[in-house]
Amino acid sequence: MNLLQRTAFVAAFGLASVTAKAQTEIKSQTDYKNVQASINAVSKKLYDYAQLYPAYSFTPQYNEAGKLIAMSVNGVSNEIDANRIANHLMELEMLGEAVRTMNIAHLPTVKGNPGKGMLSETDAKNYTPAFSKENQTVTSAR
Numbered sequence: 067m068n069l070l071q072r073t074a075f076v077a078a079f080g081l082a083s084v085t086a087k088a089q090t091e092i093k094s095q096t097d098y099k100n101v102q103a104s105i106n107a108v109s110k111k112l113y114d115y116a117q118l119y120p121a122y123s124f125t126p127q128y129n130e131a132g133k134l135i136a137m138s139v140n141g142v143s144n145e146i147d148a149n150r151i152a153n154h155l156m157e158l159e160m161l162g163e164a165v166r167t168m169n170i171a172h173l174p175t176v177k178g179n180p181g182k183g184m185l186s187e188t189d190a191k192n193y194t195p196a197f198s199k200e201n202q203t204v205t206s207a208r
Contacts (some may be wrong), residue, residue: 090160092168099160099174108158115151117145124155134159 092098095122116122119142127136147202 086124092164092172095172098172101164105158105161108154112154151196175191
């Protein structure tokens with residue numbers, strides 16, 4: 067087998083180290099900030115591997131219910147690195163799922179003025195577009 071054709075296949079149920087590191091539920095603003103920091107750290111590791119193996123690719127593997135169960139990595143000549151990449155991809159997916167399913171009440175509150183071009187929360191709630199419904203033209207294809 068050509069080394070560049072080697073495939074790392076990491077199954078979700080075999081990732082004790084990943085599940086121990088990846089926070090799977092966000093229950094507070096502190097949890098959210100920790101997950102955000104973890105996402106940044108894992109993304110940096112994946113970026114570094116992309117620099118080492120610019121041609122690497124990955125394929126998610128799903129079960130019949132559509133749940134991600136594994137990650138296949140191709141194009142990495144070092145088996146240890148391929149397994150680490152697959153682990154990081156699975157960890158990133160678990161962290162992303164924690165963010166996607168979190169209660170938005172746990173998002174950190176913004177302090178101070180919003181950045182240039184951004185509305186404050188109060189301004190956003192009171193915002194009325196400059197155009198009115200009466201002046202809009204609606205066209206439909208017939």
